[in-house]
Amino acid sequence: MPDKIPFLIYGAYGYTGELITRLAVEKGYRPLLGGRNEAKLKTLAEELRLPYQVFNLNEEEKVDQALQKVKAVLHCAGPFFKTSRLMVYACLRNKVHYLDITGEIEVFEWIATKDAQAKKAGIVLLPGAGFDVVPTDCLAAHLKTRLPEATYLELAFSGVSKMSKGTALTMIENMHAGGLIRQQGNLVKVPSGYKTKRIQFGNEEKLAVSIPWGDVSTAYYSTHIPNIIVYAATNLANIAAIKASRYAGWLLKSDWLQKYLKQRVTEQVTGPDLQHRQQAQTYLWGQATDDKGQVCTTRLQTPEAYELTAHTAVLAAYLVSEGKITPGFKTPSLAFGADFILQIKGVSRQDV
Numbered sequence: 001m002p003d004k005i006p007f008l009i010y011g012a013y014g015y016t017g018e019l020i021t022r023l024a025v026e027k028g029y030r031p032l033l034g035g036r037n038e039a040k041l042k043t044l045a046e047e048l049r050l051p052y053q054v055f056n057l058n059e060e061e062k063v064d065q066a067l068q069k070v071k072a073v074l075h076c077a078g079p080f081f082k083t084s085r086l087m088v089y090a091c092l093r094n095k096v097h098y099l100d101i102t103g104e105i106e107v108f109e110w111i112a113t114k115d116a117q118a119k120k121a122g123i124v125l126l127p128g129a130g131f132d133v134v135p136t137d138c139l140a141a142h143l144k145t146r147l148p149e150a151t152y153l154e155l156a157f158s159g160v161s162k163m164s165k166g167t168a169l170t171m172i173e174n175m176h177a178g179g180l181i182r183q184q185g186n187l188v189k190v191p192s193g194y195k196t197k198r199i200q201f202g203n204e205e206k207l208a209v210s211i212p213w214g215d216v217s218t219a220y221y222s223t224h225i226p227n228i229i230v231y232a233a234t235n236l237a238n239i240a241a242i243k244a245s246r247y248a249g250w251l252l253k254s255d256w257l258q259k260y261l262k263q264r265v266t267e268q269v270t271g272p273d274l275q276h277r278q279q280a281q282t283y284l285w286g287q288a289t290d291d292k293g294q295v296c297t298t299r300l301q302t303p304e305a306y307e308l309t310a311h312t313a314v315l316a317a318y319l320v321s322e323g324k325i326t327p328g329f330k331t332p333s334l335a336f337g338a339d340f341i342l343q344i345k346g347v348s349r350q351d352v
């Protein structure tokens, strides 16, 4: 029997899937490519001389045929609340490791419930292998090491100014849901734009607003710190719009507005171009506080968010496919440690 291919990239011809695929090839890997659109998949696979397999996620037999050829799946087809369950079930069925690039809280929480099944199948389930949540998760784990008795964790990022079509569509799907924080270990709904704060990112202080970012779920598994809030840097106009959306949940969920916004995104959003990806930087900030009032702060600086996603996802998929990570549900820092992010070129960390 031929050796198994290290990993399958599903959604390989999407904006982020393609970045990941091209980087994997650059790093010397020969992944199997997967997706549901034969023409797009074939074009990419032929250009890169990679094997490919066309299948929809609900075609169980074809999914199993593809998964039998690989050690791990790197799932890049989102929104993940629509696609991750079928792929996770397929990975459990075929005893193949699962990774994805989601940032969706409900997806992290659902996958965490599959921990026992993953252990039984001997596989790793590692959602969030991209910008959301690798750098912030590593920051959270690092802060936990610095302040082991921390009870309050704040995380923030700045510099994500351009997004891909898939990210924008995923945001539209989720925008009616409002805010979410972690309080005494529980996920608690809060109004959109619940808190604002001025944060020192690198050399610059910026205004930031609380958002329901993936770490509200994952940092709790990584650190057990019971209170977690995540902020994104933005401006006053955006904060006003976010706060106004509190009164329009029904409207944001309505079919016609969803359809209108998705159509505009599909027509107009192309994702950051190469020049932007090579030049932009992101800045992350984290602060842990304990009950005695002790405070630890750490900052990270990284390459552009989609560039970073490609690097962290490829490295994570390779490491998981090597079979050295203990089975079960994992966050990035639980799988690879708090210093995982420092393995990516262009990342620096500063304890303040």
Ligand SMILES: NC(=O)c1ccc[n+]([C@@H]2O[C@H](COP(=O)([O-])OP(=O)(O)OC[C@H]3O[C@@H](n4cnc5c(N)ncnc54)[C@H](OP(=O)(O)O)[C@@H]3O)[C@@H](O)[C@H]2O)c1
Pocket: 011, 012, 013, 014, 015, 016, 017, 035, 036, 037, 056, 057, 076, 077, 078, 079, 080, 082, 083, 101, 102, 103, 128, 130, 131, 132, 133, 164, 165, 166, 167, 168, 170, 306, 309
């Ligand atoms: N966590 C992070 O840091 C991070 C970073 C980047 C992206 N993301 C997330 O990754 C996802 C993809 O982003 P993107 O920029 O690559 O978007 P994109 O360019 O729109 O690509 C989406 C890909 O998913 C596929 N897809 C969507 N629904 C599918 C389904 N039901 N079955 C099979 N394939 C399906 C699409 O295939 P078709 O063309 O055939 O529909 C396409 O290949 C988004 O959810 C985004 O939020 C997360």
